[in-house]
Amino acid sequence: MIDILYFAWVRERIGLPRERLETNAATVADLIAELSAHEDRYAAAFADLSALRVAVDQELSDFNAPLTGVREIAIFPPMTGG
Amino acid sequence: MIDILYFAWVRERIGLPRERLETNAATVADLIAELSAHEDRYAAAFADLSALRVAVDQELSDFNAPLTGVREIAIFPPMTGG
Amino acid sequence: MRIIVQPDPFDMGAEATAFTATAKGAGAIVTFTGITRDNAAGDLQAMEIEHYPGMTERALNDMAHQAMTRWQLIDCLVIHRHGRLLPNDPIMMVATAARHRADAFAAAEFLMDYLKSRAPFWKREITASGTDWVAPRDEDEAALKRW
Amino acid sequence: MRIIVQPDPFDMGAEATAFTATAKGAGAIVTFTGITRDNAAGDLQAMEIEHYPGMTERALNDMAHQAMTRWQLIDCLVIHRHGRLLPNDPIMMVATAARHRADAFAAAEFLMDYLKSRAPFWKREITASGTDWVAPRDEDEAALKRW
Numbered sequence: 001m002i003d004i005l006y007f008a009w010v011r012e013r014i015g016l017p018r019e020r021l022e023t024n025a026a027t028v029a030d031l032i033a034e035l036s037a038h039e040d041r042y043a044a045a046f047a048d049l050s051a052l053r054v055a056v057d058q059e060l061s062d063f064n065a066p067l068t069g070v071r072e073i074a075i076f077p078p079m080t081g082g
Numbered sequence: 083m084i085d086i087l088y089f090a091w092v093r094e095r096i097g098l099p100r101e102r103l104e105t106n107a108a109t110v111a112d113l114i115a116e117l118s119a120h121e122d123r124y125a126a127a128f129a130d131l132s133a134l135r136v137a138v139d140q141e142l143s144d145f146n147a148p149l150t151g152v153r154e155i156a157i158f159p160p161m162t163g164g
Numbered sequence: 165m166r167i168i169v170q171p172d173p174f175d176m177g178a179e180a181t182a183f184t185a186t187a188k189g190a191g192a193i194v195t196f197t198g199i200t201r202d203n204a205a206g207d208l209q210a211m212e213i214e215h216y217p218g219m220t221e222r223a224l225n226d227m228a229h230q231a232m233t234r235w236q237l238i239d240c241l242v243i244h245r246h247g248r249l250l251p252n253d254p255i256m257m258v259a260t261a262a263r264h265r266a267d268a269f270a271a272a273e274f275l276m277d278y279l280k281s282r283a284p285f286w287k288r289e290i291t292a293s294g295t296d297w298v299a300p301r302d303e304d305e306a307a308l309k310r311w
Numbered sequence: 312m313r314i315i316v317q318p319d320p321f322d323m324g325a326e327a328t329a330f331t332a333t334a335k336g337a338g339a340i341v342t343f344t345g346i347t348r349d350n351a352a353g354d355l356q357a358m359e360i361e362h363y364p365g366m367t368e369r370a371l372n373d374m375a376h377q378a379m380t381r382w383q384l385i386d387c388l389v390i391h392r393h394g395r396l397l398p399n400d401p402i403m404m405v406a407t408a409a410r411h412r413a414d415a416f417a418a419a420e421f422l423m424d425y426l427k428s429r430a431p432f433w434k435r436e437i438t439a440s441g442t443d444w445v446a447p448r449d450e451d452e453a454a455l456k457r458w
Contacts, residue, residue: 081284
């Protein structure tokens with residue numbers, strides 16, 4: 001089981017802030033492909049990977065990051081703090 | 083007549099903060115030479131020109147600045163504000 | 165080193181004074197304060213800032229530790245609000261204390277550049293005509309390259 | 312634009328708050344505050360700052376005008392004390408307000424670099440063993456080259 005969190009317009013397009021899933025995906029990219037194939041709202045949110053950022057266990061990471069042992073991933077647009 | 087102001091250790095070596103002089107010196111350098119020839123305390127204060135800075139009518143200037151029409155010059159060490 | 169993430173307003177002047185009072189041996193204090201500006205159309209009603217609780221604190225802590233290591237800092241402070249902000253509200257603040265000004269300035273700019281593009285905050289503008297997520301500025305991503 | 316040269320102490324937090332409140336349209340406020348540090352021997356009793364009345368105000372005004380022209384500034388503030396200061400007293404302060412942080416940071420650093428080496432102030436350290444004029448630092452003169 002893995003927790004997936006969504007923020008900003010990614011959260012809005014998917015329609016929920018977080019969910020817990022069972023997945024066999026090996027990487028973040030695989031998980032994104034799996035979700036996009038499953039439902040249109042994911043496909044819409046994940047259409048342009050260059051507009052997305054990912055954190056793995058609360059550290060900025062990339063789409064090739066393996067999911068083995070990971071408890072929480074987050075997918076969101078580029079950050080706009082400060 | 084010209085007002086000459088001294089600051090920091092230049093003031094201390096010369097022993098006064100300002101004086102008013104009649105001079106025929108053409109430039110700041112000439113005035114410094116004139117004063118240095120006149121009394122030891124000036125020679126001591128002005129011994130190393132590279133350790134001195136000059137302002138002419140309250141604008142930073144240099145030793146070649148002409149004195150024509152000038153009302154006030156100031157001679158002092160490098161500034162240490164901030 | 166203090167990291168504060170909160171919805172509540174803060175008093176930048178009081179924070180600057182308190183930070184300075186405890187920075188023993190400092191000769192140079194730099195503060196940066198970010199203010200909610202009106203938008204181009206001049207009709208901003210509010211700014212909403214979403215963040216990623218847990219990761220936000222980790223990211224800010226990590227940046228502050230990096231700043232303390234890379235420059236000769238005596239102390240640093242990061243405050244960042246989230247939730248609903250009104251125009252002219254302070255959004256966030258960074259303060260650095262060092263013996264000399266070069267370290268205090270560089271560390272404050274480093275913290276700001278990282279905070280802009282690497283801390284999990286997302287801004288949204290609320291206007292009469294709707295809401296808009298703020299797009300990242302190219303200059304902000306480019307600014308990271310200098311560190 | 313405000314230039315203040317005074318012997319009295321000032322409250323950097325209150326000044327920062329007041330400056331920010333009047334800087335309409337600013338998204339970025341940078342402040343720098345210089346503090347009287349103890350000397351290497353740890354026996355500083357006081358710092359005395361001599362200045363050149365008249366020229367000081369002119370020089371600071373000129374620097375502030377230059378900063379307003381070279382960067383997109385909404386406002387700037389310079390406060391500098393003279394006379395006798397105690398350890399940990401604020402000596403001086405610069406504040407800049409701009410829409411974006413790059414302008415606010417650059418202008419504040421420019422003002423500081425000029426103020427250090429081109430404004431007619433001279434510092435003297437008073438210790439138990441006597442008084443010593445502070446020597447200029449080579450880095451301070453070198454810092455001017457970047458502008």
